[in-house]
Amino acid sequence: MATSTSLFSLAPLRLTHRRLLSPTLGTASRFQTLASKRAAAPTVSGPGGGAGSGLLSVLDRALTDEEEYRRARAQVQRKGVEAEGYAIEGISVGGHETCVTVPSLNVAFDIGRGPLFAVRQDHLFITHAHLDHICSITFSGETYEIRNDLVARPFQTHHTVPSQGYVIYSVRRKLKKQYAHLKGSQIVKLKQSGSEITDTILYPEVAFTGDTTSDFILDPRNADALRAKVLITEATFLDDQVDVDHAREHGHMHLSEIMEHSQWFRNEAIILTHFSNRYSLEDIRKAVSRLQPKLLSKVVALTEGFKSEYS
Ligand SMILES: [Zn+2]
Numbered sequence: 001m002a003t004s005t006s007l008f009s010l011a012p013l014r015l016t017h018r019r020l021l022s023p024t025l026g027t028a029s030r031f032q033t034l035a036s037k038r039a040a041a042p043t044v045s046g047p048g049g050g051a052g053s054g055l056l057s058v059l060d061r062a063l064t065d066e067e068e069y070r071r072a073r074a075q076v077q078r079k080g081v082e083a084e085g086y087a088i089e090g091i092s093v094g095g096h097e098t099c100v101t102v103p104s105l106n107v108a109f110d111i112g113r114g115p116l117f118a119v120r121q122d123h124l125f126i127t128h129a130h131l132d133h134i135c136s137i138t139f140s141g142e143t144y145e146i147r148n149d150l151v152a153r154p155f156q157t158h159h160t161v162p163s164q165g166y167v168i169y170s171v172r173r174k175l176k177k178q179y180a181h182l183k184g185s186q187i188v189k190l191k192q193s194g195s196e197i198t199d200t201i202l203y204p205e206v207a208f209t210g211d212t213t214s215d216f217i218l219d220p221r222n223a224d225a226l227r228a229k230v231l232i233t234e235a236t237f238l239d240d241q242v243d244v245d246h247a248r249e250h251g252h253m254h255l256s257e258i259m260e261h262s263q264w265f266r267n268e269a270i271i272l273t274h275f276s277n278r279y280s281l282e283d284i285r286k287a288v289s290r291l292q293p294k295l296l297s298k299v300v301a302l303t304e305g306f307k308s309e310y311s
């Protein structure tokens with residue numbers, strides 16, 4: 001499964017090929033996106049004599065942009081958040097970089113630009129092929145074993161390219177109901193006789209959506225994601241400057257949709273990620289504080305990598 005080309009097939013990958021996660025690769029691909037994005041801007045001069053200098057200034061700006069982002073990122077102390085006993089670390093800035101890890105489960109979701117902290121996890125789950133998450137996808141609908149008491153299953157999300165999220169389940173064995181009345185010694189005897197005395201039960205612990213529209217919330221097959229102890233999802237857009245239609249068009253969620261669908265979230269904790277980099281720390285805090293109290297009490301925003309208006 002883990003071959004050197006596996007970054008381009010599909011996660012889950014075992015990160016035995018850590019050299020694939022070289023920061024150089026991340027920078028190069030990132031640089032390309034920034035450059036092409038800038039190239040579309042109206043300030044760029046057209047073909048002919050001006051094209052050379054136009055392109056140079058585009059590249060220049062892309063480089064400055066990249067440098068600025070790296071500086072901002074370096075300045076932020078990476079603290080992560082704590083939810084339901086899980087330490088969740090990572091960075092998720094819309095269009096720039098997404099990589100979220102749950103070290104106690106030994107998993108990383110998406111790989112962003114290959115940050116060092118992600119490389120320490122043995123299992124990588126990629127949600128979709130955008131450069132800020134990296135890779136292309138062949139879907140696998142299978143249950144993937146992380147440990148003998150931990151499995152992952154993909155679920156359908158809705159983005160501008162094929163995408164999927166993951167639910168990590170703890171695997172527990174429970175005595176079958178029909179044996180519940182038996183004494184310990186009887187159970188031992190049954191077991192020794194070779195009978196299957198337990199049921200295997202999967203408890204959804206942590207779910208990660210990656211980029212998605214709110215449609216994933218309404219799909220009944222995604223029920224486990226919405227009842228996992230911790231849901232890590234996105235809220236790329238937060239305020240009236242970008243409306244729900246725009247968010248949907250770009251395959252993302254608007255915070256107002258999370259409010260609208262709040263009754264479907266059975267999670268104990270919801271970690272919001274992937275805010276657009278148009279927002280400051282203060283914008284994010286302000287927007288999140290407007291959530292209805294019941295939702296607010298379980299929502300945590302992952303704001304690593306965002307700048308404060310006061311710095
Ligand atoms: Zn993204």
Ligand SMILES: [Zn+2]
Binds near residue numbers: 128130133159211
């Ligand atoms: Zn995306």
